[in-house]
Amino acid sequence: DIQMTQSPSTLSASVGDRVTITCRASQNINSWLAWYQQQPGKAPKLLIYKASTLESGVSSRFSGSGSGTEFTLTISSLQPDDFATYYCQQYNDYSWTFGQGTKVEIK
């Protein structure tokens, strides 16, 4: 089974900050990686798929990069609505695994 490791687990930042979250896969997943944002009590929301493709309607301040085993999600200028938990997910060969999540908190 493919394991996904996110870092950091918690991140404290201020409005306007540039924020980067890392996700590592235990084996090569090419670009089969998605990023989700989850607000408390809500369903996750897709932000990025295929490592770097922005989902329609998602702000361009979100961007994704990477391939193989190393991936990053960057928020270029943190906004109040961005304080949430972020998950990466691999979807390789009809097997899915989520990272453990990164909570972005207000500093």
Next chain:
Amino acid sequence: EVQLVQSGAEIKKPGESLKISCKASGYSFTTYWIGWVRQMPGKGLEWVGVIYPGDSVSRFGPSFQGQVTMSVDKSMNTAYLQLNSLKASDTAKYFCARCPMGGSYFGDWGQGTLVTVSS
């Protein structure tokens, strides 16, 4: 517009069974995989399994094989997740979600069904 509407919150006793539903609309139900995701209180997301409504082919997450059952009713455009012999550790919110492309990411999500197992 794609919509996934899940059944309401449930309170069950240990040992009981439960079937959660996920009613789909706004797309061709039989041609897109539907997945299930568990979120235990205060914890992260776990992939439970996926099912292809066209032929009911299923895949399960490593912790869920043999623990849950997935099914569909094509006439009702509805997917189901059945949990048997419930334990307190099954207390969680369960989400259904649609894969917009083959066995891919989850692009559309239901609102979640909170399951509480308590004696």
